[in-house]
Amino acid sequence: MKIELKKSCGKAMYIQLFEAIVDEICANNLKSGDMLPSRRALAKELKIAQTTVDNAYKMLQDTGYVESIPRQGFVVSFKTNGYSQDIPWETHHPEGFVFSPNGIDFSQINRGQYAKIAKEILYNDSINLFSYVEKGGEFVLRSAISKYLYSFRDIKCSPWQIILGAGAEYLLTAISVLFDDDTKYIMENPTEQHFYKILASYHRKIVTLPLNSGAFDVDELYKSKGDILFIDSSGRFPRGCPLTEDEMQKILYWASGAPNRYIIENGWEAELNDAKKTLYSMDTNNKVIYLGSFSRTLSPALKASYVVLPDELLTLWKKKHVFYYSLLSTLEQHILAEFINKGHYVKHCKKIKKIYKERKDFLREALLKKFGDTIKIPENTGSTYLIVEPEFDVEIIKTMSRANGLKVFSINSYIQGSENNGFVDNKLILGIGELNRNQLAKSVEIMGL
Amino acid sequence: MKIELKKSCGKAMYIQLFEAIVDEICANNLKSGDMLPSRRALAKELKIAQTTVDNAYKMLQDTGYVESIPRQGFVVSFKTNGYSQDIPWETHHPEGFVFSPNGIDFSQINRGQYAKIAKEILYNDSINLFSYVEKGGEFVLRSAISKYLYSFRDIKCSPWQIILGAGAEYLLTAISVLFDDDTKYIMENPTEQHFYKILASYHRKIVTLPLNSGAFDVDELYKSKGDILFIDSSGRFPRGCPLTEDEMQKILYWASGAPNRYIIENGWEAELNDAKKTLYSMDTNNKVIYLGSFSRTLSPALKASYVVLPDELLTLWKKKHVFYYSLLSTLEQHILAEFINKGHYVKHCKKIKKIYKERKDFLREALLKKFGDTIKIPENTGSTYLIVEPEFDVEIIKTMSRANGLKVFSINSYIQGSENNGFVDNKLILGIGELNRNQLAKSVEIMGL
Numbered sequence: 001m002k003i004e005l006k007k008s009c010g011k012a013m014y015i016q017l018f019e020a021i022v023d024e025i026c027a028n029n030l031k032s033g034d035m036l037p038s039r040r041a042l043a044k045e046l047k048i049a050q051t052t053v054d055n056a057y058k059m060l061q062d063t064g065y066v067e068s069i070p071r072q073g074f075v076v077s078f079k080t081n082g083y084s085q086d087i088p089w090e091t092h093h094p095e096g097f098v099f100s101p102n103g104i105d106f107s108q109i110n111r112g113q114y115a116k117i118a119k120e121i122l123y124n125d126s127i128n129l130f131s132y133v134e135k136g137g138e139f140v141l142r143s144a145i146s147k148y149l150y151s152f153r154d155i156k157c158s159p160w161q162i163i164l165g166a167g168a169e170y171l172l173t174a175i176s177v178l179f180d181d182d183t184k185y186i187m188e189n190p191t192e193q194h195f196y197k198i199l200a201s202y203h204r205k206i207v208t209l210p211l212n213s214g215a216f217d218v219d220e221l222y223k224s225k226g227d228i229l230f231i232d233s234s235g236r237f238p239r240g241c242p243l244t245e246d247e248m249q250k251i252l253y254w255a256s257g258a259p260n261r262y263i264i265e266n267g268w269e270a271e272l273n274d275a276k277k278t279l280y281s282m283d284t285n286n287k288v289i290y291l292g293s294f295s296r297t298l299s300p301a302l303k304a305s306y307v308v309l310p311d312e313l314l315t316l317w318k319k320k321h322v323f324y325y326s327l328l329s330t331l332e333q334h335i336l337a338e339f340i341n342k343g344h345y346v347k348h349c350k351k352i353k354k355i356y357k358e359r360k361d362f363l364r365e366a367l368l369k370k371f372g373d374t375i376k377i378p379e380n381t382g383s384t385y386l387i388v389e390p391e392f393d394v395e396i397i398k399t400m401s402r403a404n405g406l407k408v409f410s411i412n413s414y415i416q417g418s419e420n421n422g423f424v425d426n427k428l429i430l431g432i433g434e435l436n437r438n439q440l441a442k443s444v445e446i447m448g449l
Numbered sequence: 450m451k452i453e454l455k456k457s458c459g460k461a462m463y464i465q466l467f468e469a470i471v472d473e474i475c476a477n478n479l480k481s482g483d484m485l486p487s488r489r490a491l492a493k494e495l496k497i498a499q500t501t502v503d504n505a506y507k508m509l510q511d512t513g514y515v516e517s518i519p520r521q522g523f524v525v526s527f528k529t530n531g532y533s534q535d536i537p538w539e540t541h542h543p544e545g546f547v548f549s550p551n552g553i554d555f556s557q558i559n560r561g562q563y564a565k566i567a568k569e570i571l572y573n574d575s576i577n578l579f580s581y582v583e584k585g586g587e588f589v590l591r592s593a594i595s596k597y598l599y600s601f602r603d604i605k606c607s608p609w610q611i612i613l614g615a616g617a618e619y620l621l622t623a624i625s626v627l628f629d630d631d632t633k634y635i636m637e638n639p640t641e642q643h644f645y646k647i648l649a650s651y652h653r654k655i656v657t658l659p660l661n662s663g664a665f666d667v668d669e670l671y672k673s674k675g676d677i678l679f680i681d682s683s684g685r686f687p688r689g690c691p692l693t694e695d696e697m698q699k700i701l702y703w704a705s706g707a708p709n710r711y712i713i714e715n716g717w718e719a720e721l722n723d724a725k726k727t728l729y730s731m732d733t734n735n736k737v738i739y740l741g742s743f744s745r746t747l748s749p750a751l752k753a754s755y756v757v758l759p760d761e762l763l764t765l766w767k768k769k770h771v772f773y774y775s776l777l778s779t780l781e782q783h784i785l786a787e788f789i790n791k792g793h794y795v796k797h798c799k800k801i802k803k804i805y806k807e808r809k810d811f812l813r814e815a816l817l818k819k820f821g822d823t824i825k826i827p828e829n830t831g832s833t834y835l836i837v838e839p840e841f842d843v844e845i846i847k848t849m850s851r852a853n854g855l856k857v858f859s860i861n862s863y864i865q866g867s868e869n870n871g872f873v874d875n876k877l878i879l880g881i882g883e884l885n886r887n888q889l890a891k892s893v894e895i896m897g898l
Binding site: 128147303322323 | 475567579592599605609751770774
């Protein structure tokens with residue numbers, strides 16, 4: 001431990017010592033299980049009174065950084081305190097390689113560009129960073145998104161139809177407030193579980209369409225008797241294929257058939273897929289809510305997402321969400337607006353899409369070379385993943401791979417609904433976002449199949 | 450309009466023109482109701498083809514920035530498009546002075562300090578700003594808050610008990626997910642309406658304690674038959690007085706009387722009040738959820754808020770909120786952590802508290818000087834407001850003041866529940882956060898009483 005205490009900095013010595021030790025823990029120089037020096041030894045080393053050390057150690061104990069073990073001393077215990085080990089909630093960074101279907105490559109963001117824009121905003125006093133905020137978000141960002149959507153996604157909307165949020169999941173919760181409690185949400189199955197679980201946690205009624213890994217079956221939509229279809233039109237995750245124009249038209253026709261029918265078009269990774277059309281742009285009946293996000297195209301750390309509302313629902317939103325606020329920091333809103341307006345966002349999307357495509361092609365070839373006829377890899381335009389159909393049981397492959405330090409995922413984990421427990425779709429979904437070419441080669445090498 | 454089009458910048462001319470006009474609108478150089486130049490005139494002026502102007506104007510129309518008026522041309526219409534005028538949802542900046550009870554003085558934040566910290570973080574490559582985030586928030590900020598709470602609020606908790614959120618309202622929604630749908634939330638009445646309305650919008654059951662502007666009546670708590678008491682212990686907004694230690698002990702005793710009883714202690718502006726004790730620090734039964742925020746002490750634009758959960762509820766949180774994310778941008782988390790760790794936050798709170806106290810004293814004197822015996826101003830330690838009891842009807846005062854360009858608020862607007870419609874608590878609540886000394890003097894001068 002490197003600890004320096006200052007006599008005349010205005011802070012009591014024991015607080016300085018407490019903070020110094022917390023800093024060592026934060027910097028990972030002290031790890032869970034490490035013993036702190038004995039109180040006497042530390043007092044001697046730092047030439048301070050032992051009561052100072054006593055007080056600091058008591059604070060550490062009170063705030064859960066260390067535990068006192070009788071006759072042994074103080075041990076750093078922060079991994080267990082206030083945190084039940086049985087629920088793995090905090091993010092764990094697993095050892096080895098992960099074929100994460102949601103993984104993306106953050107290192108491709110041009111941090112210099114981002115920092116430069118941020119600096120200009122921070123030192124531009126005409127931009128007010130701290131005052132009360134627009135509920136739907138700062139106009140500058142809503143306008144930037146509206147221009148972007150017009151030019152690159154064929155979505156025509158005014159900036160006032162765009163409501164900024166923090167996280168697509170949160171926005172989905174906020175959208176659900178617009179509709180009656182009896183409203184039935186319709187989801188494909190398998191589906192991205194975040195969205196399913198978020199709606200379920202707010203006790204929304206959800207019906208899933210029958211398990212399906214291919215074309216969209218519009219008949220099932222009618223049979224579902226549901227009201228609001230939530231659909232990832234560009235990738236139909238985890239299928240990796242967009243809705244066809246014909247399917248889109250049929251879905252829009254379904255929506256126009258009753259006043260309480262709507263479509264929530266999830267465009268969370270549309271920029272990474274190849275879809276040209278959107279349900280929103282094809283709709284003529286104000287039936288589509290478009291949900292967009294920068295979490296997968298840029299970074300989830302920005303928390304930037306938005307919803308585009310048709311006029312009627314915009315009015316309803318304002319009535320229901322009197323105290324809604326965009327929840328996105330003003331600084332981040334201005335940075336992102338500049339990033340889009342300067343054209344950096346479009347360039348970034350093109351760049352990562354190209355990188356992901358190269359990785360998918362590389363992985364496909366490497367897998368086929370190693371496993372030959374024992375696997376099938378259907379064509380798909382999935383954003384950051386390949387679907388693999390092996391001859392062998394995917395659960396065995398998962399277990400064997402994990403023993404070699406490789407984590408692989410199967411489609412099974414995206415199947416929702418207790419009635420489908422035990423159903424097995426024997427396919428792997430291998431994400432390439434977190435693995436570069438070398439890591440992909442190594443992963444295929446150690447993959448147990 | 451200043452419009453420059455470039456021949457060889459890679460963007461089509463009509464898109465450049467569209468963006469240039471949007472920029473003029475964003476910069477407020479073009480206002481709602483302004484006419485755009487005729488297509489022919491603009492084409493001539495910019496020496497471009499008229500179809501280029503046609504295309505740009507069509508885009509402006511499609512995205513709601515302008516409207517076409519037959520035989521007149523294109524008019525900037527952004528205030529109405531996609532935005533029902535009858536619902537004043539976007540933030541309006543009223544003319545004149547406002548005694549806003551929630552107003553705070555943003556100009557007191559040391560922007561230089563904030564910008565300097567931000568810059569250091571942006572250019573410190575060892576801080577990962579874009580990768581996947583900790584669900585409960587970055588450790589560095591949770592640790593900074595835990596140290597701060599220990600040293601200045603006598604709240605002892607580990608960083609892992611602190612869950613970061615974006616906005617106290619959002620966190621309250623997330624807390625409500627932990628409990629059964631039948632759970633009854635208890636609120637004081639009058640109360641800060643944000644929190645009431647947020648719970649109501651998610652269909653939570655709310656019972657209010659009988660209207661009360663004085664001491665907390667614990668008997669009513671038992672009579673309410675509610676489960677979870679939501680209380681602003683430090684200010685009891687809009688009363689401006691903290692719970693006494695005796696009241697706190699009785700409330701804690703009430704909570705200990707049944708397993709489903711809890712207290713949500715709203716510390717949203719505790720730093721601005723004089724309260725020394727918190728329910729959280731006096732509790733010995735893990736019954737208190739502490740809700741903290743930087744929105745009123747620093748700025749609502751940061752969206753920074755947090756909840757401190759007792760162990761048992763932390764476990765429940767992790768089970769219920771599998772897909773919860775803190776929703777606070779990683780950059781903002783790091784900036785705020787440094788701001789706290791460097792001691793800036795505590796200094797800032799002391800500074801603004803002193804400023805607000807001076808303003809309240811000044812306002813009290815000015816009001817008494819002008820209105821003498823016709824008003825009473827009870828002692829209170831309210832964060833940013835005085836309560837004024839006039840002899841005359843507050844509604845008349847409100848109307849007369851507004852005619853002079855001064856907006857004043859009355860306690861009536863904080864009374865919840867339709868059964869209390871028509872009840873009148875003839876008191877004004879005059880906020881000083883947005884008014885400096887000169888503006889306060891002027892406001893008292895024009896106040897109609």
